[in-house]
Amino acid sequence: MDKQNFIDTVRSAGIVGEGGAGFPAHVKYDASVDTVIANGCECEPLLHTDLHILCHEGAAIGRAMRALGDAAGASRLVLGLKKKHMGVASRLREELAAFGVDVFLLDDFYPAGDEQILLREVTGRSVPPLDIPLRAGAIVANVGTLARVSAALEGKAFTDKILTVAGEVANPGLLRAPLGTPLLSCLERCGGPLPPDPVFIIGGPMMGRIVSGLEALSRETVTKTTGGLIALPAGHPLHKNALLDERVMRRRAASACIQCRACSDLCPRGLIGHPFETHLVMRAFAAGNERSENVASAVMCSECGVCEQYACPMGMSPRRVNQRVKGALREARISYAGSRAVREDKTFWREWRKIPTRRLAGRLGLDPYMDIETPFLGDMAPPAVSIPLRQHIGAPARPVVTPGQSVAKGDLVGEIPEGSLGARVHASLSGTVAAILDGAVRIERADQPELTPKQ
Numbered sequence: 264m265d266k267q268n269f270i271d272t273v274r275s276a277g278i279v280g281e282g283g284a285g286f287p288a289h290v291k292y293d294a295s296v297d298t299v300i301a302n303g304c305e306c307e308p309l310l311h312t313d314l315h316i317l318c319h320e321g322a323a324i325g326r327a328m329r330a331l332g333d334a335a336g337a338s339r340l341v342l343g344l345k346k347k348h349m350g351v352a353s354r355l356r357e358e359l360a361a362f363g364v365d366v367f368l369l370d371d372f373y374p375a376g377d378e379q380i381l382l383r384e385v386t387g388r389s390v391p392p393l394d395i396p397l398r399a400g401a402i403v404a405n406v407g408t409l410a411r412v413s414a415a416l417e418g419k420a421f422t423d424k425i426l427t428v429a430g431e432v433a434n435p436g437l438l439r440a441p442l443g444t445p446l447l448s449c450l451e452r453c454g455g456p457l458p459p460d461p462v463f464i465i466g467g468p469m470m471g472r473i474v475s476g477l478e479a480l481s482r483e484t485v486t487k488t489t490g491g492l493i494a495l496p497a498g499h500p501l502h503k504n505a506l507l508d509e510r511v512m513r514r515r516a517a518s519a520c521i522q523c524r525a526c527s528d529l530c531p532r533g534l535i536g537h538p539f540e541t542h543l544v545m546r547a548f549a550a551g552n553e554r555s556e557n558v559a560s561a562v563m564c565s566e567c568g569v570c571e572q573y574a575c576p577m578g579m580s581p582r583r584v585n586q587r588v589k590g591a592l593r594e595a596r597i598s599y600a601g602s603r604a605v606r607e608d609k610t611f612w613r614e615w616r617k618i619p620t621r622r623l624a625g626r627l628g629l630d631p632y633m634d635i636e637t638p639f640l641g642d643m644a645p646p647a648v649s650i651p652l653r654q655h656i657g658a659p660a661r662p663v664v665t666p667g668q669s670v671a672k673g674d675l676v677g678e679i680p681e682g683s684l685g686a687r688v689h690a691s692l693s694g695t696v697a698a699i700l701d702g703a704v705r706i707e708r709a710d711q712p713e714l715t716p717k718q
């Protein structure tokens with residue numbers, strides 16, 4: 264398959280980066296690089312989605328890497344995986360060798376799955392500040408995304424997602440769900456929440472989004488980037504932290520930030536050489552000086568959360584402060600105009616400043632859930648799905664179906680608007696389009712079955 268055919272195949276299938284914010288893969292892959300890295304380093308505590316995919320779809324990942332590597336002209340294909348999965352690594356080594364893919368083992372640290380950190384580990388190269396891996400000669404692709412690419416090579420669209428349901432639920436486990444499945448159904452499939460007043464994280468505990476309560480969760484569905492659903496009791500430290508308002512954060516920054524610079528010294532982006540020091544942003548924020556070029560380097564923050572969940576001895580919120588500062592800079596139309604060079608001198612301490620995942624989980628109050636088995640519980644078969652037309656970075660897809668129309672699983676329901684960055688959206692089950700409402704296509708099954716039995 265030539266490069267253009269490969270890119271068209273990925274585009275047609277509606278593939279987006281599953282491990283991040285959902286960047287359209289056909290745009291990301293349309294590049295020339297020397298290295299392709301499969302990201303199998305799921306680093307958020309409690310999530311086992313990528314490991315499940317690695318255990319069951321190794322050959323598919325190898326096939327997709329070979330096709331992507333050929334399209335991009337890459338001479339090196341590498342799967343990044345944590346050393347703690349040594350058994351899986353040995354099996355994958357044999358399976359992937361047939362496709363010319365090596366396995367690279369990493370320590371169990373956070374955020375090993377950040378594509379820029381993984382790239383540094385595998386190649387020794389840093390992505391320049393505010394740039395993309397392409398500039399460092401690499402494409403980094405999540406293993407789930409690569410499994411989709413392999414399916415696309417067989418003509419299948421992106422219609423289902425595997426996710427981990429964990430934390431305070433009766434039967435934690437992994438599910439495969441059609442896109443648009445209500446997350447409440449996934450929760451029920453896992454026996455429901457244990458606390459009487461649960462809150463939820465969609466995604467991982469470090470970078471996921473907090474959803475306060477069952478009522479709020481009832482408005483959420485499985486999307487192309489949903490890797491996990493974590494239930495916690497209301498008032499859990501992660502919940503409290505997410506509720507802090509700006510006034511409180513500013514008061515705390517002004518009264519209790521001791522400018523120890525632990526947040527800056529442990530910042531993973533700083534440790535790959537980006538000229539960014541978050542304790543200085545804290546100082547400016549405390550004084551109300553965030554609309555200033557002096558703190559424009561805050562745009563380099565990846566919002567990984569190491570500073571506030573692990574580094575800060577005073578319980579400050581540097582990550583959330585950076586989010587606020589980025590917003591203020593946008594409003595004031597101030598951009599970063601400083602150096603874009605990688606400062607290699609800042610990378611010296613990297614090896615000694617990696618955050619062990621286990622210790623991080625302890626700090627997050629997640630220890631009680633860390634060793635609970637999460638078996639694969641089977642496929643969801645919801646009676647209806649509401650498939651968002653925007654599950655990706657860029658413009659929402661333009662609906663190409665109308666209410667009352669019959670669709671088969673895999674049919675196109677949303678097209679990329681002409682000239683826009685975006686991704687196609689497909690029917691995730693066969694049935695009838697019931698409505699196009701609130702930016703989503705609702706499809707109801709004709710037979711309305713209940714959930715499939717546990718496998």
Ligand code: SF4
Binds near residue numbers: 519575
């Ligand atoms: S680690 Fe905490 S106390 Fe120290 S400088 Fe950063 S925000 Fe301030």
Ligand code: SF4
Binds near residue numbers: 526
């Ligand atoms: S969240 Fe904190 S540790 Fe992570 S990149 Fe931003 S400043 Fe650095």
